[in-house]
Amino acid sequence: MQCGTAVGIARRGSAGLDADHQSTPAVRISLCRPEQGKKKNMELFNKSGAMISSVFVMVGALIACQAKEGAVPPAPVIEAAAQRLSAHGGAAAERRLREWADQGSIVAKRELGMLYQNKTPRRGEAMRLFEEAARAGDAESAFQLAEMYHRAAENSGRQPDKAWPLYAQAAEHRHPKAALRLASLAKDGSEEAARWLAAAGLVK
Structure with missing residues (x-):
């Protein structure tokens, strides 16, 4: 640590007091400054934290914008979502696939058909989805x-x-x-x- 000394001078006394009491003794206060390296590290840490926060805000804004515009993700993203749904299930993942299929995604229709074709109550829906995707090539x-x-x-x-x-x-x-x-x-x-x-x- 690099330390320095500061001298603080008290206020002058009010008028009418004795000369010996017109000022209070000087007060010495020891002030210590962080080392230069530590200070720089803290500055870098603060800047990194601000940058990460900005990235999170940007990603969140992009996701919100995509959801608002109803954008359909590329085929690999849809296929990955379908694989997770097939392996682990999940109403939210299935609902997302259906949303993409309703927006016209051929890949989403195919993946939903693959999911439904072995489920007796949904085989008719699987055939419809396959037919729509097949017509699209x-x-x-x-x-x-x-x-x-x-x-x-x-x-x-x-x-x-x-x-x-x-x-x-x-x-x-x-x-x-x-x-x-x-x-x-x-x-x-x-x-x-x-x-x-x-x-x-x-x-x-």
Whole structure:
């Protein structure tokens, strides 16, 4: 510590007092200043705290602005939210996915369909979501909807007529599972089966 000494002079006495009592003795006060390094560290700490607070305020404002404008996040964010919902559940996460789907997010519709397709009461909603996303060109949604039609046809003993064009749509968008399914549905040894096997990457 670097210390210094200050001298404080008391007020002069009022008029009429004896000369010996016109002023009080000087008072010495010892004043100590923090070391220069400590002072600088404190200044840096205060500046860092102010900067962090500003960042938090800015992030909060951006989130509020996004929520106000109803902005839909990019696909990786939606897929990550869907994965957390599938693993841990949560009404808030599901509600957020539904909001994004209602705003037209194809990825949110697909992810909700994936979530609902194995829940009997919600299979109809899953098919609707897959259909809307497939119409917008989502290959995975087309494949998942085809799979639902295919399973329904197998359970009823009918041909999967509704599934075929959806498999074809997905396969044309380089979906290997869809191409493989088309190859299995085609006549064994036919040129069509060979073509879909090639599309699936199983033959050249």
